[in-house]
Amino acid sequence: MAREGERRAAAGVGRAAAAAAGGGGRGRAGRGGELVRVVVGASSQQPQQQDEGNEDDDGIAAAAASQGAPVSREEFDALVAEMVRFMLFKNHQQAGVPVKREELAQLGCKNYKHRFLVGQVIKEAQRKLRTIFGMEMKELIRVRQPTVTRGRANSQAVTEVKTYILRSTVPEALRMKYVDSPEASAISSLALIVVGIIQLAGDSISEENLWLHLQRLGIKEHDDKHPVFGNIKQSVEMIAKQRYIQKERMEGEGFIFKLAERALDDALKAKLNTFISKIAKSEASGPTTPYTPG
Amino acid sequence: MARVKSEKGQATLPFTDRAVSNGGDQHQSNNVHQEADQVAGESPVDQTSTQRRMLRADYRSIKESIAVDKESLMQAHPHTFNSMIGKVDKLHAMVQRPREQIADAEAVLDISSTLLNFIKVAQHKDGVSPAEFISGIIHSFGMADFREQSRGNVNGEQESECHIDWGALGLQATLVLCEAPGICTMLGPMDILPKQRRAPVAQRRRDRPADVTRPEEVEDVDEANRKTETDKNMEAMFKILRTLRSVQLEALVLNRVSFSQTVENIFALSFLVKDGRAEITYGEDGRHLVVPRNVPTAHERAGGKVVNSQFVFRFDFRDWKLMLESLQEGKELMPHRTSSPSGNQIASLTPIRKNSRNRARETPVGLESLADGEGQDDDGDHEEIIVSTVPKRPRSRPYQ
Numbered sequence: 001m002a003r004e005g006e007r008r009a010a011a012g013v014g015r016a017a018a019a020a021a022g023g024g025g026r027g028r029a030g031r032g033g034e035l036v037r038v039v040v041g042a043s044s045q046q047p048q049q050q051d052e053g054n055e056d057d058d059g060i061a062a063a064a065a066s067q068g069a070p071v072s073r074e075e076f077d078a079l080v081a082e083m084v085r086f087m088l089f090k091n092h093q094q095a096g097v098p099v100k101r102e103e104l105a106q107l108g109c110k111n112y113k114h115r116f117l118v119g120q121v122i123k124e125a126q127r128k129l130r131t132i133f134g135m136e137m138k139e140l141i142r143v144r145q146p147t148v149t150r151g152r153a154n155s156q157a158v159t160e161v162k163t164y165i166l167r168s169t170v171p172e173a174l175r176m177k178y179v180d181s182p183e184a185s186a187i188s189s190l191a192l193i194v195v196g197i198i199q200l201a202g203d204s205i206s207e208e209n210l211w212l213h214l215q216r217l218g219i220k221e222h223d224d225k226h227p228v229f230g231n232i233k234q235s236v237e238m239i240a241k242q243r244y245i246q247k248e249r250m251e252g253e254g255f256i257f258k259l260a261e262r263a264l265d266d267a268l269k270a271k272l273n274t275f276i277s278k279i280a281k282s283e284a285s286g287p288t289t290p291y292t293p294g
Numbered sequence: 295m296a297r298v299k300s301e302k303g304q305a306t307l308p309f310t311d312r313a314v315s316n317g318g319d320q321h322q323s324n325n326v327h328q329e330a331d332q333v334a335g336e337s338p339v340d341q342t343s344t345q346r347r348m349l350r351a352d353y354r355s356i357k358e359s360i361a362v363d364k365e366s367l368m369q370a371h372p373h374t375f376n377s378m379i380g381k382v383d384k385l386h387a388m389v390q391r392p393r394e395q396i397a398d399a400e401a402v403l404d405i406s407s408t409l410l411n412f413i414k415v416a417q418h419k420d421g422v423s424p425a426e427f428i429s430g431i432i433h434s435f436g437m438a439d440f441r442e443q444s445r446g447n448v449n450g451e452q453e454s455e456c457h458i459d460w461g462a463l464g465l466q467a468t469l470v471l472c473e474a475p476g477i478c479t480m481l482g483p484m485d486i487l488p489k490q491r492r493a494p495v496a497q498r499r500r501d502r503p504a505d506v507t508r509p510e511e512v513e514d515v516d517e518a519n520r521k522t523e524t525d526k527n528m529e530a531m532f533k534i535l536r537t538l539r540s541v542q543l544e545a546l547v548l549n550r551v552s553f554s555q556t557v558e559n560i561f562a563l564s565f566l567v568k569d570g571r572a573e574i575t576y577g578e579d580g581r582h583l584v585v586p587r588n589v590p591t592a593h594e595r596a597g598g599k600v601v602n603s604q605f606v607f608r609f610d611f612r613d614w615k616l617m618l619e620s621l622q623e624g625k626e627l628m629p630h631r632t633s634s635p636s637g638n639q640i641a642s643l644t645p646i647r648k649n650s651r652n653r654a655r656e657t658p659v660g661l662e663s664l665a666d667g668e669g670q671d672d673d674g675d676h677e678e679i680i681v682s683t684v685p686k687r688p689r690s691r692p693y694q
Binding site: 193201208213228 | 425
């Protein structure tokens with residue numbers, strides 16, 4: 001019986017190794033003190049997520065298994081905790097500004113030789129943020145066009161930069177009741193207005209026209225002492241940093257504002273359209289009818 | 295909206311038919327007809343430069359109003375659009391030269407592009423334009439007085455003050471944008487590293503200062519008033535002579551401890567004798583005695599009563615040894631001098647160099663006592679001046 005147990009144990013180890021090598025997709029052990037086998041790859045056992053990035057299926061798992069000593073559970077948890085803290089603090093330091101994947105990779109994963117460790121850590125960090133904090137660590141892909149200098153296009157091809165933002169997944173009722181406050185939320189109203197204007201103008205609008213619309217709300221381009229937004233230009237630049245909009249130079253003179261990757265999200269678009277419809281209805285219903293949310 | 299030439303080759307005015315069909319302004323259309331007849335049938339009246347300038351100014355004002363009222367043109371106010379078109383029509387009737395034609399074409403282009411954008415937007419978003427969106431924001435979140443102001447300013451004139459409820463609008467914005475709050479639990483950036491302690495710089499070991507030394511006292515450097523050691527010895531010796539009147543020569547000069555000080559005493563006595571302040575005589579037992587005398591006056595010197603004479607007082611170490619034996623111990627009168635000579639005295643003493651190849655290091659005159667008092671052997675072969683030989687410097691041999 002003992003020999004049988006030993007044989008089974010040996011077979012189990014072999015199976016595990018084979019599974020890892022063959023891209024079995026088995027994740028990590030759930031108990032502390034055990035090794036975490038960094039297995040990457042699309043498998044039927046793991047749900048495919050959009051955030052996995054560029055990992056292939058079979059050969060990658062074999063390469064990962066052959067890259068040396070696996071990461072221990074404690075180390076993995078430490079990396080995840082570091083990433084979660086980093087995202088939270090970055091979101092406070094620069095509210096809404098996307099965090100680059102390179103920055104996340106430099107938190108500690110660079111000390112390890114595993115190529116796909118970053119992806120695993122990000123995935124786990126997303127899970128923790130979702131379950132513990134009620135936030136979604138959403139991935140955005142920013143496409144950088146080759147710049148044109150002096151009439152010649154750069155030789156660099158179009159590059160994609162992955163960034164991550166935090167979005168709240170708390171239900172609206174709970175948010176209104178426990179999270180949001182008028183004072184803290186007022187700063188977001190400018191982003192909503194600007195995004196709404198640009199979307200209604202066909203996803204792009206000239207800078208001149210944008211300021212014409214904003215002037216009707218008392219928001220002037222060169223105003224730096226607005227009671228809510230302070231310096232208006234800086235506020236608009238902050239909205240661009242948050243990747244709601246992007247500013248591009250026109251062929252002639254001037255600039256145009258376009259929607260950036262964050263505003264092109266389907267969920268946000270749907271909510272924005274709903275909001276715009278309600279605004280239009282409330283205005284059409286009569287001059288004395290106020291806006292009713294919900 | 296291109297111009298269409300009539301059969302007669304004369305340019306016909308556009309908008310003519312539209313102006314008639316709209317029936318908006320019959321008077322305007324009549325005027326347009328009249329101008330058309332004039333253009334068709336008669337030769338155009340030459341315009342002056344002033345008239346053309348005014349015409350271009352009118353076109354510029356229309357372009358500016360189009361730029362400012364762009365959104366109001368697209369609102370549900372068709373009269374605004376029609377009035378704008380009517381103005382352009384009027385001005386167009388007076389166009390004759392290419393420069394004004396360009397201005398006219400630009401005005402028409404602005405109006406048509408604005409209309410085109412309006413149609414695009416209307417088709418894109420169920421007819422909600424950005425202007426309507428702003429109006430809705432004002433209606434929903436504006437304060438009561440601000441709503442009234444905005445209603446009165448449909449042409450998009452700038453409002454003087456903002457009275458939007460940004461807080462309420464912000465609550466809606468967070469629901470739409472789903473922004474997550476951040477957490478601040480630490481001070482400073484995450485990548486800040488603790489400051490490294492500076493490597494302690496090894497301080498130079500400061501040597502302890504030398505032993506406490508008293509600075510040398512500044513002595514009077516006046517040569518005339520400076521007392522030499524010999525003068526002091528003379529004074530001391532003369533005091534003894536004045537006190538004791540007649541003393542034995544050996545007792546006066548001998549220093550039982552130091553041979554050099556004995557020589558110095560003899561030296562001082564010689565000066566006293568030279569000055570006439572001391573006299574060396576013989577006693578009854580044939581011993582030499584020294585008695586004090588008054589200094590002879592100049593008269594006595596001149597009279598020949600006082601004459602200087604010389605004799606050689608040979609005194610070496612052997613003689614000193616004999617003197618030690620001849621004089622009873624304790625009979626010495628001159629005190630033993632222990633202090634080292636001062637710096638000035640040292641500076642005043644120059645070493646005596648011998649004209650010999652054997653350049654020995656010589657002790658300066660007056661400092662023999664220092665050398666004598668310390669471990670000098672009692673060998674009697676020493677001369678008066680103690681010298682120490684140094685190895686002869688080898689000659690540099692030529693290169694071979």
